[in-house]
Amino acid sequence: MMQDYFFIQSQEQFTDVRTRSQYDLALSLAKSGKAVSILLVQNAVLSARKKVDSPNVDALLSHAVKIYADSLSLQQREISPQQLNTSIKPAQLDIVISAMLNGDKVIWW
Amino acid sequence: MKILQIVEQAFRTLVEEQDDTILWLTQSMAGAGADAEVLLSGNAVYYATMKQRQPAVRISDWIQQEPADIPQDINRLLNQGIPIYVLNDELAERGLDESMLHDGIKAIDKQQLVSLYNRMDQIWQW
Amino acid sequence: METKKLTFAFMDPPFENERTITFFRILDAALDQGADIQVFAYEGAAALAFSLQKAHGNSVHHRDEVQEAHPLTKDWIAALQNKAKQLGVNLEWVNCGLCVDERGVNASIPGCKRGSPADLWRYASESFNTLVIGTR
Numbered sequence: 219m220m221q222d223y224f225f226i227q228s229q230e231q232f233t234d235v236r237t238r239s240q241y242d243l244a245l246s247l248a249k250s251g252k253a254v255s256i257l258l259v260q261n262a263v264l265s266a267r268k269k270v271d272s273p274n275v276d277a278l279l280s281h282a283v284k285i286y287a288d289s290l291s292l293q294q295r296e297i298s299p300q301q302l303n304t305s306i307k308p309a310q311l312d313i314v315i316s317a318m319l320n321g322d323k324v325i326w327w
Numbered sequence: 328m329k330i331l332q333i334v335e336q337a338f339r340t341l342v343e344e345q346d347d348t349i350l351w352l353t354q355s356m357a358g359a360g361a362d363a364e365v366l367l368s369g370n371a372v373y374y375a376t377m378k379q380r381q382p383a384v385r386i387s388d389w390i391q392q393e394p395a396d397i398p399q400d401i402n403r404l405l406n407q408g409i410p411i412y413v414l415n416d417e418l419a420e421r422g423l424d425e426s427m428l429h430d431g432i433k434a435i436d437k438q439q440l441v442s443l444y445n446r447m448d449q450i451w452q453w
Numbered sequence: 454m455e456t457k458k459l460t461f462a463f464m465d466p467p468f469e470n471e472r473t474i475t476f477f478r479i480l481d482a483a484l485d486q487g488a489d490i491q492v493f494a495y496e497g498a499a500a501l502a503f504s505l506q507k508a509h510g511n512s513v514h515h516r517d518e519v520q521e522a523h524p525l526t527k528d529w530i531a532a533l534q535n536k537a538k539q540l541g542v543n544l545e546w547v548n549c550g551l552c553v554d555e556r557g558v559n560a561s562i563p564g565c566k567r568g569s570p571a572d573l574w575r576y577a578s579e580s581f582n583t584l585v586i587g588t589r
Contacts, residue, residue: 221448223444226584228471228472228475228589229589236369239417242437243437243440243441243444246437246438246440246441247441247444247445250441250445252445259475260471260472260475261471288475290478310482311475311478311479311481311482312482312485312486314479314482314584315459315479315482315483315485315486315488316486318459318483318488318581318582318584319457319459319486319488319581319582321581321582322582323444323447323448323449323450324582324584325450325452326452326584326585326586326587327452328577328578330577335587336587336588336589348495348496349587351570352495352570352573355569355570355571356570356571356573356574358571359570359571359574359575360574360578361574361577361578449577449582449583451462451583451585452585452587453464453585453587453588
């Protein structure tokens with residue numbers, strides 16, 4: 219079975235240096251032909267704001283990686299949908315369950 | 328069902344279980360029939376190079392009797408037939424190299440990591 | 454429609470990290486989608502179901518225990534158990550027994566059992582999918 223990848227990113231690029239290699243891996247998986255999605259949760263949504271310099275996120279978006287941001291995490295941080303990077307969509311956590319029920323490889327970062 | 332166990336949190340070994348808890352959990356699950364492989368990632372790549380038991384902690388007049396023994400944990404996993412991998416880039420960025428690896432641990436590159444992920448049914452990132 | 458089982462492994466203690474909130478929200482979302490849920494609580498997460506958790510007042514907020522309505526993870530588990538029952542799906546919860554012992558949190562709320570990593574493997578092998586949320 220061809221399984222897609224669904225990553226839940228809870229770490230943020232400003233202090234968690236691991237995010238760079240994590241996004242490199244996601245990019246490599248996408249380049250290998252896999253469908254890859256990433257849900258930003260908790261402080262990871264800080265990367266979703268417009269004007270944030272995030273070359274890793276830009277590279278992922280340019281390789282058809284879908285990126286979502288958890289609505290509650292955005293709301294907590296008073297980041298409105300209008301303030302989001304236009305390529306990142308707000309989402310409810312039910313997309314995690316949909317990915318699991320779809321048989322995706324669901325991985326928490 | 329094949330599982331990749333990714334161990335990333337290193338050196339909590341002196342208190343929790345006097346062990347690395349995920350290496351321990353993997354041994355226990357394998358004993359119950361799990362088909363697992365292990366990737367030592369992040370600072371846990373150090374586990375792949377360790378030669379000695381952890382130092383015993385002394386707190387006042389309390390002295391640790393059974394500090395964790397990472398090389399033994401690694402041996403037990405390998406003896407159970409569980410492959411263990413490290414990323415060579417993660418070794419290099421920490422000033423380590425393949426020549427320092429415990430016998431039986433395989434260094435892989437980023438392309439092989441992608442293949443490893445694709446070969447697994449589930450990835451458990453601890 | 455066939456009900457699919459999902460397994461979740463979680464490692465964090467009740468009050469120290471935002472992961473706890475996200476984890477419980479994910480469980481809630483799984484029930485909403487009609488999944489049977491199996492949870493393996495490892496290390497600090499073994500205290501999530503500890504029945505002696507106690508709400509308290511907060512003098513800085515000038516509120517007593519009732520007014521403060523402090524969140525307790527044992528109550529969240531109970532709420533999920535009730536929701537599962539209402540929806541007719543199963544919620545199983547196993548605490549790592551050794552983790553429970555070393556923390557002295559043996560007194561779990563009803564419906565949360567004691568187990569071992571063999572239970573995690575049993576859960577995972579009989580589930581459609583598994584999500585592991587490690588500590589950081």
